[in-house]
Amino acid sequence: MLTIAGRDFHSRLLTGTGKFSSSAVMIEALEESGSEIVTVALRRVDLVDPGDDIMAALDRERYLFLPNTSGARNSDEAVRLARLSRAAGGGDWLKLEVTPDPRTLLPDPVETLMATEVLAADGFHVLPYINADPVLALRLQDVGAAAVMPLGAPIGTNLGLVNRYQIEIIIDQARVPVVVDAGLGAPSHAAAAMEMGADAVLVNTAIAMAPDPVVMARSFSLAVKAGRDAFVSGLPETGSPRASSPDAGLGFLDKS
Protein backbone atom coordinates (compact mmCIF):
# COMPACT_ATOMS: atom_id res chain seq x y z
CA MET A 1 0.00 0.00 0.00
CA LEU A 2 1.27 3.43 -0.96
CA THR A 3 0.49 6.08 1.63
CA ILE A 4 0.90 9.78 0.87
CA ALA A 5 -0.23 12.39 3.39
CA GLY A 6 -2.21 9.77 5.28
CA ARG A 7 -4.17 8.57 2.25
CA ASP A 8 -3.75 5.01 0.98
CA PHE A 9 -3.47 3.96 -2.65
CA HIS A 10 -3.34 0.47 -4.15
CA SER A 11 -1.69 1.58 -7.39
CA ARG A 12 1.88 2.83 -7.48
CA LEU A 13 1.51 4.22 -10.99
CA LEU A 14 0.60 7.90 -11.22
CA THR A 15 -0.41 9.21 -14.62
CA GLY A 16 -0.60 12.52 -16.47
CA THR A 17 -3.14 13.91 -18.88
CA GLY A 18 -1.04 15.79 -21.44
CA LYS A 19 -0.32 15.05 -25.10
CA PHE A 20 -3.25 12.68 -25.70
CA SER A 21 -5.06 12.86 -29.06
CA SER A 22 -8.42 13.20 -27.29
CA SER A 23 -9.92 13.03 -23.83
CA ALA A 24 -11.64 9.78 -24.81
CA VAL A 25 -8.31 8.06 -25.48
CA MET A 26 -6.92 9.61 -22.30
CA ILE A 27 -9.71 8.22 -20.13
CA GLU A 28 -9.45 4.76 -21.63
CA ALA A 29 -5.68 4.75 -20.98
CA LEU A 30 -6.13 5.99 -17.40
CA GLU A 31 -8.64 3.23 -16.70
CA GLU A 32 -6.34 0.57 -18.11
CA SER A 33 -3.39 1.89 -16.11
CA GLY A 34 -5.17 1.22 -12.82
CA SER A 35 -3.85 4.56 -11.66
CA GLU A 36 -5.57 6.25 -8.72
CA ILE A 37 -3.71 9.57 -8.89
CA VAL A 38 -3.95 11.69 -12.01
CA THR A 39 -2.12 14.96 -12.51
CA VAL A 40 -3.61 17.76 -14.62
CA ALA A 41 -1.92 21.01 -15.67
CA LEU A 42 -3.91 23.92 -14.28
CA ARG A 43 -2.94 25.95 -17.36
CA ARG A 44 -4.71 23.40 -19.53
CA VAL A 45 -8.08 23.25 -17.76
CA ASP A 46 -10.80 25.61 -16.61
CA LEU A 47 -11.96 24.43 -13.18
CA VAL A 48 -15.05 26.62 -13.17
CA ASP A 49 -16.22 25.60 -16.65
CA PRO A 50 -18.41 22.48 -16.41
CA GLY A 51 -17.84 21.92 -20.14
CA ASP A 52 -14.04 21.70 -19.86
CA ASP A 53 -13.03 18.68 -21.94
CA ILE A 54 -10.57 17.17 -19.45
CA MET A 55 -12.42 17.97 -16.23
CA ALA A 56 -15.71 16.69 -17.65
CA ALA A 57 -14.05 13.40 -18.60
CA LEU A 58 -12.19 12.86 -15.32
CA ASP A 59 -14.13 11.07 -12.56
CA ARG A 60 -12.89 12.66 -9.36
CA GLU A 61 -14.51 9.96 -7.23
CA ARG A 62 -12.30 7.41 -8.91
CA TYR A 63 -9.08 9.40 -9.28
CA LEU A 64 -7.34 11.69 -6.85
CA PHE A 65 -7.16 14.95 -8.77
CA LEU A 66 -3.57 16.18 -8.52
CA PRO A 67 -3.39 19.61 -10.15
CA ASN A 68 0.06 20.80 -11.22
CA THR A 69 1.54 24.25 -11.68
CA SER A 70 3.29 23.54 -14.99
CA GLY A 71 4.37 26.85 -16.51
CA ALA A 72 5.00 28.68 -13.24
CA ARG A 73 8.29 30.55 -13.43
CA ASN A 74 8.71 31.30 -9.76
CA SER A 75 7.37 30.61 -6.29
CA ASP A 76 4.89 33.50 -6.33
CA GLU A 77 3.19 32.28 -9.50
CA ALA A 78 3.01 28.70 -8.28
CA VAL A 79 1.57 29.75 -4.92
CA ARG A 80 -1.01 32.02 -6.54
CA LEU A 81 -2.04 29.33 -8.99
CA ALA A 82 -2.35 26.73 -6.22
CA ARG A 83 -4.51 28.96 -4.05
CA LEU A 84 -6.80 29.95 -6.91
CA SER A 85 -7.13 26.30 -7.87
CA ARG A 86 -8.10 25.35 -4.32
CA ALA A 87 -10.60 28.20 -4.22
CA ALA A 88 -12.11 26.90 -7.47
CA GLY A 89 -12.60 23.41 -6.04
CA GLY A 90 -9.25 21.97 -7.09
CA GLY A 91 -8.62 20.46 -3.64
CA ASP A 92 -5.54 20.71 -1.45
CA TRP A 93 -3.27 18.22 -3.19
CA LEU A 94 -0.68 19.79 -5.44
CA LYS A 95 2.07 18.64 -7.74
CA LEU A 96 4.38 21.62 -7.50
CA GLU A 97 6.21 22.44 -10.72
CA VAL A 98 8.32 25.57 -10.97
CA THR A 99 9.92 25.45 -14.40
CA PRO A 100 11.38 28.78 -15.51
CA ASP A 101 13.15 27.35 -18.56
CA PRO A 102 10.37 26.66 -21.08
CA ARG A 103 12.65 24.48 -23.20
CA THR A 104 13.90 21.83 -20.81
CA LEU A 105 11.14 22.36 -18.22
CA LEU A 106 13.72 21.55 -15.55
CA PRO A 107 12.60 22.62 -12.08
CA ASP A 108 14.04 25.59 -10.19
CA PRO A 109 15.26 24.19 -6.85
CA VAL A 110 15.33 27.52 -5.01
CA GLU A 111 11.83 28.64 -5.97
CA THR A 112 10.46 25.11 -5.48
CA LEU A 113 11.74 25.05 -1.91
CA MET A 114 10.25 28.48 -1.19
CA ALA A 115 6.86 27.54 -2.63
CA THR A 116 6.79 24.20 -0.80
CA GLU A 117 7.36 25.91 2.51
CA VAL A 118 4.57 28.43 1.92
CA LEU A 119 2.05 25.92 0.58
CA ALA A 120 2.73 23.20 3.14
CA ALA A 121 2.19 25.77 5.89
CA ASP A 122 -1.02 26.73 4.11
CA GLY A 123 -2.39 23.20 4.42
CA PHE A 124 -1.57 21.84 0.98
CA HIS A 125 -0.26 18.32 0.43
CA VAL A 126 2.69 19.33 -1.70
CA LEU A 127 4.43 16.89 -4.05
CA PRO A 128 7.32 18.89 -5.49
CA TYR A 129 8.83 18.00 -8.86
CA ILE A 130 12.60 18.27 -8.52
CA ASN A 131 15.83 17.44 -10.17
CA ALA A 132 17.40 14.38 -8.57
CA ASP A 133 19.22 16.35 -5.88
CA PRO A 134 19.38 14.45 -2.56
CA VAL A 135 20.06 17.49 -0.39
CA LEU A 136 17.17 19.38 -1.95
CA ALA A 137 14.95 16.36 -1.32
CA LEU A 138 15.90 16.47 2.36
CA ARG A 139 15.32 20.22 2.59
CA LEU A 140 11.86 19.77 1.05
CA GLN A 141 10.99 17.09 3.58
CA ASP A 142 12.14 19.41 6.35
CA VAL A 143 9.64 22.07 5.24
CA GLY A 144 6.73 19.66 4.94
CA ALA A 145 6.63 18.08 1.45
CA ALA A 146 4.19 15.14 1.39
CA ALA A 147 6.38 13.30 -1.12
CA VAL A 148 9.28 14.14 -3.39
CA MET A 149 9.24 13.64 -7.14
CA PRO A 150 12.75 13.45 -8.59
CA LEU A 151 13.00 13.27 -12.34
CA GLY A 152 14.47 10.17 -13.96
CA ALA A 153 15.46 12.22 -17.01
CA PRO A 154 14.34 15.57 -18.46
CA ILE A 155 10.62 15.52 -19.17
CA GLY A 156 9.46 14.12 -22.47
CA THR A 157 12.85 12.61 -23.34
CA ASN A 158 11.97 8.96 -22.66
CA LEU A 159 15.61 8.43 -21.66
CA GLY A 160 14.89 6.43 -18.50
CA LEU A 161 16.80 6.57 -15.22
CA VAL A 162 19.74 8.76 -16.20
CA ASN A 163 19.78 10.09 -12.62
CA ARG A 164 19.87 6.59 -11.12
CA TYR A 165 22.61 7.10 -8.52
CA GLN A 166 21.19 10.32 -7.18
CA ILE A 167 17.71 8.81 -6.98
CA GLU A 168 19.09 5.86 -4.99
CA ILE A 169 20.48 8.28 -2.43
CA ILE A 170 17.14 10.12 -2.26
CA ILE A 171 15.33 6.82 -1.67
CA ASP A 172 17.80 5.73 1.02
CA GLN A 173 17.38 9.01 2.89
CA ALA A 174 13.65 9.53 2.41
CA ARG A 175 11.14 10.00 5.23
CA VAL A 176 8.30 10.53 2.72
CA PRO A 177 7.36 8.60 -0.44
CA VAL A 178 9.65 9.01 -3.44
CA VAL A 179 7.83 9.18 -6.77
CA VAL A 180 10.09 9.02 -9.81
CA ASP A 181 8.64 11.46 -12.29
CA ALA A 182 9.52 12.33 -15.88
CA GLY A 183 11.76 10.76 -18.48
CA LEU A 184 10.54 7.18 -18.04
CA GLY A 185 10.12 6.07 -21.63
CA ALA A 186 9.49 2.33 -21.35
CA PRO A 187 7.87 -0.05 -18.87
CA SER A 188 11.33 -1.47 -18.15
CA HIS A 189 12.42 1.99 -16.91
CA ALA A 190 9.46 2.07 -14.53
CA ALA A 191 10.20 -1.46 -13.34
CA ALA A 192 13.84 -0.49 -12.71
CA ALA A 193 12.77 2.53 -10.63
CA MET A 194 10.48 0.32 -8.55
CA GLU A 195 13.21 -2.34 -8.12
CA MET A 196 15.45 0.42 -6.73
CA GLY A 197 12.86 1.05 -4.05
CA ALA A 198 10.96 4.03 -5.43
CA ASP A 199 7.52 4.17 -3.82
CA ALA A 200 5.80 5.02 -7.10
CA VAL A 201 6.39 6.41 -10.58
CA LEU A 202 4.57 8.97 -12.69
CA VAL A 203 4.25 8.37 -16.44
CA ASN A 204 2.65 10.58 -19.08
CA THR A 205 4.49 10.98 -22.39
CA ALA A 206 5.39 7.32 -22.81
CA ILE A 207 1.74 6.34 -22.51
CA ALA A 208 0.19 9.25 -24.39
CA MET A 209 2.61 9.01 -27.31
CA ALA A 210 2.60 5.23 -27.69
CA PRO A 211 0.98 4.02 -30.91
CA ASP A 212 -1.56 2.30 -28.65
CA PRO A 213 -1.82 4.31 -25.42
CA VAL A 214 -4.30 1.90 -23.82
CA VAL A 215 -2.10 -1.17 -24.24
CA MET A 216 0.92 0.82 -23.12
CA ALA A 217 -0.93 1.96 -19.99
CA ARG A 218 -1.55 -1.67 -19.08
CA SER A 219 2.06 -2.51 -19.80
CA PHE A 220 3.29 0.19 -17.41
CA SER A 221 0.85 -1.00 -14.79
CA LEU A 222 2.25 -4.54 -14.98
CA ALA A 223 5.85 -3.28 -14.98
CA VAL A 224 5.28 -1.20 -11.84
CA LYS A 225 3.76 -4.20 -10.05
CA ALA A 226 6.63 -6.45 -11.19
CA GLY A 227 9.25 -3.96 -10.09
CA ARG A 228 7.60 -3.43 -6.72
CA ASP A 229 7.30 -7.18 -6.06
CA ALA A 230 10.97 -7.62 -6.94
CA PHE A 231 11.93 -4.87 -4.50
CA VAL A 232 9.79 -6.35 -1.72
CA SER A 233 11.24 -9.78 -2.36
CA GLY A 234 14.78 -8.46 -2.47
CA LEU A 235 16.97 -8.92 -5.52
CA PRO A 236 19.79 -11.43 -5.55
CA GLU A 237 23.34 -10.18 -5.94
CA THR A 238 24.39 -9.46 -9.48
CA GLY A 239 27.59 -10.56 -11.23
CA SER A 240 29.63 -13.76 -10.66
CA PRO A 241 30.61 -14.48 -7.04
CA ARG A 242 34.37 -14.76 -6.57
CA ALA A 243 35.60 -18.34 -6.31
CA SER A 244 38.24 -17.69 -3.67
CA SER A 245 38.22 -19.58 -0.38
CA PRO A 246 35.85 -17.89 2.10
CA ASP A 247 38.42 -17.80 4.93
CA ALA A 248 41.18 -16.37 2.76
CA GLY A 249 43.04 -13.71 4.67
CA LEU A 250 41.53 -14.67 8.02
CA GLY A 251 44.56 -16.64 9.22
CA PHE A 252 45.34 -13.93 11.78
CA LEU A 253 42.32 -14.97 13.86
CA ASP A 254 42.61 -17.31 16.89
CA LYS A 255 46.38 -16.96 17.00
CA SER A 256 46.53 -16.04 20.64
Place this chain on the structure above:
Amino acid sequence: MLAAATVADVHRALAARRPALTDLAALLSPAADGMLAEMAARSAAITRQRFGRVIQIYAPLYLSNYCVNKCVYCGFSADNSVKRRILTFAEAEVEADILVRRGIQHLLLVSGEAPARLGVDYLVDLVVRLRNRFASVTIEVQPLGEDEYRRLFAAGITGVAVYQETYDRDLYPRLHPSGPKADMGNRLLAPARAAAAGMREVGIGALFGLSDWRIEAMMIGAHLLFLRHQYWRTGFTVSFPRLRPAAGAFAPLVEVSETDLARLLFAFRIFDHDLGLVLSTREDAAFRDGIMGLAPTRYSAGSCTAPGGYSHEHEAEEQFAIGDERSVAEVCEVIRSHGFDPVKKDWDRCFQAVG
Protein backbone atom coordinates in the same frame (compact mmCIF):
# COMPACT_ATOMS: atom_id res chain seq x y z
CA MET B 1 27.54 27.68 -44.67
CA LEU B 2 24.63 27.27 -47.09
CA ALA B 3 26.79 26.86 -50.18
CA ALA B 4 29.33 24.57 -48.53
CA ALA B 5 26.89 22.01 -47.09
CA THR B 6 27.02 18.48 -48.48
CA VAL B 7 24.56 15.60 -48.42
CA ALA B 8 26.62 14.07 -45.62
CA ASP B 9 26.09 17.27 -43.62
CA VAL B 10 22.35 16.94 -44.15
CA HIS B 11 22.41 13.37 -42.84
CA ARG B 12 24.38 14.53 -39.82
CA ALA B 13 21.88 17.33 -39.20
CA LEU B 14 18.98 14.91 -39.45
CA ALA B 15 20.53 12.73 -36.75
CA ALA B 16 21.94 15.51 -34.54
CA ARG B 17 20.93 15.21 -30.91
CA ARG B 18 21.96 18.82 -30.18
CA PRO B 19 21.73 20.65 -33.51
CA ALA B 20 23.93 23.68 -34.15
CA LEU B 21 23.56 26.55 -36.61
CA THR B 22 25.65 24.59 -39.12
CA ASP B 23 23.01 21.85 -38.99
CA LEU B 24 20.30 24.39 -39.77
CA ALA B 25 22.40 25.57 -42.70
CA ALA B 26 22.70 22.04 -44.03
CA LEU B 27 18.94 21.53 -43.83
CA LEU B 28 18.28 24.79 -45.67
CA SER B 29 21.04 24.30 -48.23
CA PRO B 30 20.66 23.09 -51.82
CA ALA B 31 22.27 19.83 -50.65
CA ALA B 32 18.99 18.99 -48.88
CA ASP B 33 16.74 19.86 -51.81
CA GLY B 34 15.99 16.22 -52.55
CA MET B 35 15.55 15.19 -48.93
CA LEU B 36 12.19 16.70 -48.01
CA ALA B 37 10.66 13.33 -47.11
CA GLU B 38 13.49 12.49 -44.68
CA MET B 39 13.18 15.94 -43.13
CA ALA B 40 9.41 15.58 -42.80
CA ALA B 41 9.75 12.23 -41.04
CA ARG B 42 12.33 13.50 -38.56
CA SER B 43 10.39 16.71 -37.95
CA ALA B 44 7.15 14.81 -37.33
CA ALA B 45 8.83 12.45 -34.86
CA ILE B 46 10.36 15.32 -32.87
CA THR B 47 7.12 17.30 -32.89
CA ARG B 48 5.14 14.34 -31.56
CA GLN B 49 7.67 13.54 -28.86
CA ARG B 50 8.02 17.11 -27.61
CA PHE B 51 4.46 18.41 -28.04
CA GLY B 52 2.26 15.34 -28.20
CA ARG B 53 -0.85 14.85 -30.26
CA VAL B 54 -2.09 18.39 -29.80
CA ILE B 55 -2.43 21.58 -31.84
CA GLN B 56 -2.96 24.91 -30.09
CA ILE B 57 -5.61 27.26 -31.46
CA TYR B 58 -5.55 31.08 -31.42
CA ALA B 59 -7.18 33.95 -33.28
CA PRO B 60 -6.07 37.48 -34.15
CA LEU B 61 -8.09 40.58 -33.34
CA TYR B 62 -7.22 43.49 -35.65
CA LEU B 63 -7.55 46.74 -33.75
CA SER B 64 -6.55 49.37 -36.29
CA ASN B 65 -5.35 49.70 -39.86
CA TYR B 66 -4.04 53.23 -39.41
CA CYS B 67 -0.34 53.24 -40.21
CA VAL B 68 2.37 55.87 -40.53
CA ASN B 69 4.73 53.50 -42.32
CA LYS B 70 4.97 53.01 -46.06
CA CYS B 71 5.98 49.38 -46.31
CA VAL B 72 5.74 48.85 -50.04
CA TYR B 73 4.24 45.34 -49.71
CA CYS B 74 1.54 46.04 -47.11
CA GLY B 75 -2.18 46.71 -47.48
CA PHE B 76 -2.07 49.03 -44.44
CA SER B 77 0.67 51.29 -45.94
CA ALA B 78 0.07 55.01 -45.43
CA ASP B 79 0.26 55.41 -49.22
CA ASN B 80 -2.73 53.17 -49.83
CA SER B 81 -6.04 54.96 -49.98
CA VAL B 82 -7.98 52.38 -48.02
CA LYS B 83 -10.77 52.93 -45.54
CA ARG B 84 -9.13 53.41 -42.13
CA ARG B 85 -10.55 52.40 -38.83
CA ILE B 86 -9.48 52.08 -35.22
CA LEU B 87 -11.71 50.18 -32.85
CA THR B 88 -13.06 51.87 -29.76
CA PHE B 89 -12.75 49.80 -26.59
CA ALA B 90 -16.45 48.96 -26.82
CA GLU B 91 -16.05 47.82 -30.42
CA ALA B 92 -12.99 45.75 -29.54
CA GLU B 93 -14.95 44.10 -26.74
CA VAL B 94 -17.74 43.19 -29.15
CA GLU B 95 -15.17 41.60 -31.47
CA ALA B 96 -13.52 39.80 -28.55
CA ASP B 97 -16.82 38.42 -27.31
CA ILE B 98 -17.53 36.97 -30.74
CA LEU B 99 -14.20 35.13 -30.54
CA VAL B 100 -14.98 33.95 -27.00
CA ARG B 101 -18.28 32.52 -28.22
CA ARG B 102 -16.39 30.68 -30.95
CA GLY B 103 -14.22 29.06 -28.26
CA ILE B 104 -11.08 31.17 -28.67
CA GLN B 105 -9.07 31.52 -25.45
CA HIS B 106 -5.71 32.61 -26.86
CA LEU B 107 -6.06 36.07 -28.34
CA LEU B 108 -3.55 37.95 -30.51
CA LEU B 109 -4.05 41.73 -30.73
CA VAL B 110 -2.79 43.16 -34.04
CA SER B 111 -2.52 46.68 -35.36
CA GLY B 112 -0.71 48.94 -37.80
CA GLU B 113 1.81 51.44 -36.48
CA ALA B 114 0.16 54.72 -35.55
CA PRO B 115 1.33 55.42 -32.02
CA ALA B 116 -0.59 58.67 -31.65
CA ARG B 117 -3.84 56.72 -32.08
CA LEU B 118 -2.80 53.35 -30.75
CA GLY B 119 0.04 53.39 -28.26
CA VAL B 120 0.83 51.67 -25.00
CA ASP B 121 -1.94 53.49 -23.10
CA TYR B 122 -4.55 52.15 -25.51
CA LEU B 123 -3.18 48.62 -25.21
CA VAL B 124 -3.00 48.73 -21.41
CA ASP B 125 -6.57 50.01 -21.10
CA LEU B 126 -7.82 47.47 -23.61
CA VAL B 127 -6.12 44.45 -22.08
CA VAL B 128 -7.45 45.34 -18.65
CA ARG B 129 -10.93 45.10 -20.20
CA LEU B 130 -10.20 41.88 -22.06
CA ARG B 131 -7.89 39.87 -19.83
CA ASN B 132 -10.55 38.12 -17.76
CA ARG B 133 -12.20 36.68 -20.86
CA PHE B 134 -9.11 34.91 -22.24
CA ALA B 135 -6.47 32.48 -21.01
CA SER B 136 -3.79 34.60 -22.68
CA VAL B 137 -3.56 37.87 -24.61
CA THR B 138 -0.54 38.57 -26.82
CA ILE B 139 0.31 41.43 -29.19
CA GLU B 140 1.68 41.96 -32.67
CA VAL B 141 2.07 45.75 -32.92
CA GLN B 142 4.88 48.24 -33.50
CA PRO B 143 8.23 47.71 -31.72
CA LEU B 144 8.15 49.18 -28.22
CA GLY B 145 10.66 50.03 -25.51
CA GLU B 146 11.54 47.69 -22.66
CA ASP B 147 9.67 49.82 -20.12
CA GLU B 148 6.62 49.83 -22.35
CA TYR B 149 6.75 46.07 -22.66
CA ARG B 150 7.08 45.90 -18.88
CA ARG B 151 3.92 47.98 -18.46
CA LEU B 152 2.06 45.74 -20.88
CA PHE B 153 3.26 42.61 -19.08
CA ALA B 154 2.06 44.04 -15.79
CA ALA B 155 -1.32 44.73 -17.38
CA GLY B 156 -1.69 41.11 -18.47
CA ILE B 157 -0.07 40.80 -21.90
CA THR B 158 1.91 37.55 -21.91
CA GLY B 159 3.59 37.52 -25.30
CA VAL B 160 4.91 39.70 -28.11
CA ALA B 161 5.54 39.01 -31.78
CA VAL B 162 7.73 41.33 -33.85
CA TYR B 163 8.59 40.05 -37.30
CA GLN B 164 11.64 41.54 -38.95
CA GLU B 165 10.03 41.37 -42.42
CA THR B 166 13.53 41.07 -43.94
CA TYR B 167 16.99 40.69 -42.42
CA ASP B 168 18.48 41.88 -45.73
CA ARG B 169 20.32 45.10 -44.87
CA ASP B 170 20.26 46.42 -48.45
CA LEU B 171 16.67 45.57 -49.15
CA TYR B 172 15.16 46.70 -45.83
CA PRO B 173 15.51 50.48 -46.40
CA ARG B 174 14.03 50.19 -49.88
CA LEU B 175 10.96 48.39 -48.61
CA HIS B 176 10.52 50.64 -45.57
CA PRO B 177 11.29 54.08 -46.96
CA SER B 178 9.71 56.20 -44.22
CA GLY B 179 8.07 56.17 -40.84
CA PRO B 180 9.52 54.75 -37.62
CA LYS B 181 9.80 51.33 -39.24
CA ALA B 182 12.63 52.64 -41.42
CA ASP B 183 14.84 52.12 -38.35
CA MET B 184 15.90 48.53 -38.99
CA GLY B 185 17.97 48.19 -35.84
CA ASN B 186 15.14 49.30 -33.60
CA ARG B 187 12.95 46.55 -35.00
CA LEU B 188 15.71 43.96 -34.78
CA LEU B 189 16.23 44.58 -31.07
CA ALA B 190 12.53 44.64 -30.14
CA PRO B 191 12.24 40.88 -29.43
CA ALA B 192 15.16 41.10 -27.00
CA ARG B 193 13.53 44.07 -25.25
CA ALA B 194 10.26 42.17 -24.93
CA ALA B 195 12.04 39.16 -23.45
CA ALA B 196 14.06 41.38 -21.09
CA ALA B 197 10.79 42.91 -19.90
CA GLY B 198 9.65 39.47 -18.74
CA MET B 199 7.34 38.42 -21.57
CA ARG B 200 6.72 34.67 -21.43
CA GLU B 201 6.70 34.20 -25.13
CA VAL B 202 8.34 36.12 -27.95
CA GLY B 203 7.74 35.48 -31.62
CA ILE B 204 10.16 36.27 -34.41
CA GLY B 205 10.12 35.70 -38.14
CA ALA B 206 10.41 37.26 -41.55
CA LEU B 207 7.99 37.98 -44.35
CA PHE B 208 8.82 35.43 -47.00
CA GLY B 209 8.73 36.58 -50.61
CA LEU B 210 11.02 39.59 -50.14
CA SER B 211 14.54 38.13 -50.12
CA ASP B 212 16.28 34.76 -50.52
CA TRP B 213 14.39 32.41 -48.22
CA ARG B 214 17.40 30.33 -47.27
CA ILE B 215 19.35 33.35 -46.08
CA GLU B 216 16.38 34.89 -44.26
CA ALA B 217 15.91 31.58 -42.46
CA MET B 218 19.57 31.45 -41.43
CA MET B 219 19.24 34.94 -39.97
CA ILE B 220 16.15 33.89 -38.03
CA GLY B 221 18.11 30.90 -36.74
CA ALA B 222 20.97 33.10 -35.57
CA HIS B 223 18.53 35.57 -33.99
CA LEU B 224 16.79 32.70 -32.20
CA LEU B 225 20.07 31.31 -30.85
CA PHE B 226 21.03 34.71 -29.48
CA LEU B 227 17.64 35.20 -27.83
CA ARG B 228 17.57 31.69 -26.40
CA HIS B 229 20.90 32.15 -24.67
CA GLN B 230 20.25 35.66 -23.38
CA TYR B 231 16.65 35.12 -22.26
CA TRP B 232 16.40 31.54 -21.11
CA ARG B 233 13.16 32.14 -19.22
CA THR B 234 11.31 33.12 -22.39
CA GLY B 235 9.67 30.71 -24.79
CA PHE B 236 10.21 31.51 -28.46
CA THR B 237 8.06 30.99 -31.50
CA VAL B 238 8.84 31.41 -35.17
CA SER B 239 6.47 32.15 -37.98
CA PHE B 240 7.09 32.15 -41.74
CA PRO B 241 4.35 34.35 -43.20
CA ARG B 242 4.38 34.33 -46.98
CA LEU B 243 3.47 37.45 -48.87
CA ARG B 244 -0.11 37.32 -50.07
CA PRO B 245 -1.97 39.57 -52.53
CA ALA B 246 -3.09 42.84 -50.89
CA ALA B 247 -4.51 46.22 -51.82
CA GLY B 248 -1.72 48.19 -53.53
CA ALA B 249 -0.93 45.05 -55.49
CA PHE B 250 2.67 44.37 -54.54
CA ALA B 251 3.99 41.28 -56.26
CA PRO B 252 6.43 39.12 -54.23
CA LEU B 253 10.07 39.85 -55.14
CA VAL B 254 11.06 36.21 -54.91
CA GLU B 255 8.99 33.09 -55.15
CA VAL B 256 8.64 30.99 -52.01
CA SER B 257 6.70 27.85 -52.82
CA GLU B 258 4.69 25.67 -50.48
CA THR B 259 7.52 23.14 -50.73
CA ASP B 260 9.94 25.84 -49.53
CA LEU B 261 7.61 26.75 -46.68
CA ALA B 262 7.32 23.11 -45.64
CA ARG B 263 11.12 22.89 -45.79
CA LEU B 264 11.41 25.92 -43.48
CA LEU B 265 9.05 24.40 -40.95
CA PHE B 266 10.82 21.03 -40.96
CA ALA B 267 14.28 22.62 -40.75
CA PHE B 268 13.37 24.72 -37.72
CA ARG B 269 11.71 21.82 -35.93
CA ILE B 270 14.83 19.70 -36.41
CA PHE B 271 17.04 22.65 -35.41
CA ASP B 272 15.06 23.48 -32.26
CA HIS B 273 12.95 20.66 -30.87
CA ASP B 274 11.00 22.84 -28.46
CA LEU B 275 10.33 25.83 -30.69
CA GLY B 276 6.74 26.97 -31.12
CA LEU B 277 5.97 27.01 -34.86
CA VAL B 278 3.00 29.14 -35.84
CA LEU B 279 0.97 28.62 -39.01
CA SER B 280 -1.60 31.30 -39.78
CA THR B 281 -4.61 31.42 -42.07
CA ARG B 282 -2.50 33.17 -44.69
CA GLU B 283 -1.91 29.66 -45.98
CA ASP B 284 -4.51 27.64 -47.85
CA ALA B 285 -6.61 25.00 -46.15
CA ALA B 286 -5.02 22.20 -48.17
CA PHE B 287 -1.51 23.17 -47.05
CA ARG B 288 -2.57 23.64 -43.42
CA ASP B 289 -4.28 20.26 -43.39
CA GLY B 290 -1.44 18.49 -45.15
CA ILE B 291 1.28 19.70 -42.83
CA MET B 292 -0.69 19.03 -39.66
CA GLY B 293 1.38 17.02 -37.21
CA LEU B 294 4.59 17.37 -39.20
CA ALA B 295 6.01 20.53 -37.57
CA PRO B 296 3.63 23.40 -36.65
CA THR B 297 2.32 23.50 -33.11
CA ARG B 298 -0.08 26.41 -33.32
CA TYR B 299 -2.79 27.29 -35.82
CA SER B 300 -4.88 30.42 -36.05
CA ALA B 301 -8.47 29.76 -37.02
CA GLY B 302 -11.47 31.69 -38.23
CA SER B 303 -9.32 34.78 -38.72
CA CYS B 304 -10.32 38.13 -40.14
CA THR B 305 -7.55 40.67 -40.82
CA ALA B 306 -9.77 43.78 -41.02
CA PRO B 307 -10.45 45.81 -37.86
CA GLY B 308 -14.05 45.18 -36.84
CA GLY B 309 -14.27 42.32 -39.30
CA TYR B 310 -15.77 39.76 -36.93
CA SER B 311 -18.89 41.82 -36.29
CA HIS B 312 -19.07 43.64 -39.63
CA GLU B 313 -17.75 41.61 -42.51
CA HIS B 314 -16.21 43.44 -45.49
CA GLU B 315 -16.34 46.95 -44.05
CA ALA B 316 -12.70 47.95 -43.50
CA GLU B 317 -9.77 46.96 -45.66
CA GLU B 318 -7.93 43.75 -44.84
CA GLN B 319 -4.17 43.62 -44.32
CA PHE B 320 -3.93 40.56 -46.52
CA ALA B 321 -6.33 38.02 -48.01
CA ILE B 322 -7.00 34.89 -46.01
CA GLY B 323 -6.04 31.51 -47.48
CA ASP B 324 -8.05 29.37 -45.07
CA GLU B 325 -11.57 30.75 -44.63
CA ARG B 326 -12.91 27.96 -42.44
CA SER B 327 -14.48 28.62 -39.05
CA VAL B 328 -12.86 27.78 -35.70
CA ALA B 329 -15.19 24.79 -35.36
CA GLU B 330 -14.34 23.51 -38.82
CA VAL B 331 -10.59 23.80 -38.25
CA CYS B 332 -10.94 21.99 -34.90
CA GLU B 333 -12.89 19.20 -36.57
CA VAL B 334 -10.15 18.75 -39.18
CA ILE B 335 -7.52 18.64 -36.42
CA ARG B 336 -9.50 15.93 -34.64
CA SER B 337 -9.91 13.97 -37.87
CA HIS B 338 -6.11 13.96 -38.17
CA GLY B 339 -5.85 12.34 -34.73
CA PHE B 340 -4.87 15.48 -32.84
CA ASP B 341 -6.52 17.32 -29.98
CA PRO B 342 -7.30 20.98 -30.77
CA VAL B 343 -6.19 22.67 -27.54
CA LYS B 344 -7.93 25.97 -26.94
CA LYS B 345 -6.59 26.61 -23.46
CA ASP B 346 -2.93 26.09 -22.65
CA TRP B 347 -2.33 29.00 -20.33
CA ASP B 348 -4.12 30.59 -17.41
CA ARG B 349 -4.59 34.22 -16.58
CA CYS B 350 -3.94 33.35 -12.92
CA PHE B 351 -0.19 33.00 -13.56
CA GLN B 352 0.11 36.73 -13.84
CA ALA B 353 -0.19 39.10 -10.90
CA VAL B 354 -1.81 41.86 -12.91
CA GLY B 355 -1.58 45.48 -11.90
